[in-house]
Amino acid sequence: MRSVSIIGAGCTRFGERWEDSLRDLVVETGIMALEDSNVSGEEIDGLYVGNMSGGRFVEQEHIGALISDCAGLSRLHVPSTRVEAACASGGLALRQAVLAVASGYSDVVIAAGVEKMTDVTGGVAADALAAAADREWECFFGATFPALYAMIARLHMHRYGTTREELAQVAVKNHHNGSMNPISQYQMEITVEKVLRSPLVADPLRVLDCSPITDGAAAVVLVPTKIAHKYSDAPIKILATAQASDTLALHDRRNITTLDATVHAAKKAFGQAGLERKDIDLAEVHDAFTIGEIAAIEDLGFVEKGEGGKAAEEGLTWIGGKLPINTSGGLKACGHPVGATGIKQAYEMVLQLRGEAGKRQVEGAKVGLTHNVGGCGGTALVHILSR
């Protein structure tokens, strides 16, 4: 297998982009990524796009051909593939693109992600997202997506003594980081009190524990590491790509407070990279809900199981701490256009590893990890990147 590097990256501003369609977002991010990588259309061998539910959110399927067409590549007939793994669709698109280049089949491949979520009302969006859970045996009985994570949170609190304030601290930290990120949906800081006073969504989770409904798109350009310097002075190497799956329904898990898919993907990724946990300088993890970040840092092996709640409160995961988590603002503050999230995580890591992250720059960042979850753990992807 060939070593693969990212030579360019782009990401739209995340938020409620009422003026822009899914097509507009794709074109905006595509141009950014191509300009950043000095690649011309004729060189592109393939496109992979992560998109969870064009069918439900904008009543458009066949997103692969659509993005190639909108990007002006239709006359070049570039193969373009949409991949889907719920909220992990972006991470999966990245992995597919890495595999295409690593295998030697393709040389220049774009991994993109897009979701346009605000063209439907809140109830329809909630139902589209609930489709990431088990429609027949969870949603049929009234389960929502926040409800499933709320049940993880409840048991985590019961078992390990994780507190309501510790959950809130994750949101406070991620809003702080988001306030320093120009593409972030939320630019305002929040307090623990504000989180605890926000309306209940699914007890114990409140509005400010949840990632928002977001429009956005992101893209990265991949080539074999051997030729990366032809395009970029600061290519970012992909040291590992790993994916794992688990039961679709939360109730079937071996352990409800552990995402085994994350555990397995992390184990594979660290094996591939030949690295240990202590070698990671920063990580973007899947904080669709505050409990998600707590479970993630445990399941990735950064802290002991049950100790994740203390991490934000004690400063470990803040910028300046030992292991900064979600410097972009995470899904919570930067926003969560589901199909784009996995690629946005890679985009943030590219900026950090190039030293271009501005006020939220992690000093001396050399190796970073991204972690993207589909559903409440049916799929997990872990990538490790280095400069």
Place this chain on the structure above:
Amino acid sequence: MSTVPRFWRHISQRYNLVGTHCSKCDEYYYPPRTICPNCRRTAQMEDHKFKGKGTVITYTTIYNATDDFKRQTPYNLAIIELDEGPRLTGQVICSPNEIEIGMKVKPVFRILGKEGDRGIIYYGTKFVPVEGSVQPITL
């Protein structure tokens, strides 16, 4: 809007809590599985009707629901471990202050939801507390 067969297909499983049992490894499955994850193609699966008694493993109270369930909010949703072993997701009918981890529950037959004003009304199993039943459990 869905057609009738979508709901009709699983009537016995949802109304009567019929799941499956693998007689090779003696594991019970609810919701039913066609393939036993322990034995896979060598499995010997048979239908099994569960008694429906179980214990709340974890729960939430939902205040913000999808359109089909909006009129029921707030409602409790729990992961329940049936006495025979398998776990399922279902609603527990009681006050949000009353539900706890470790609470014993039993099944009741209820309307689950309505697909809008003209769509199908669908039924299935919900759960109610067994009085005075909360016991500390080891998870």
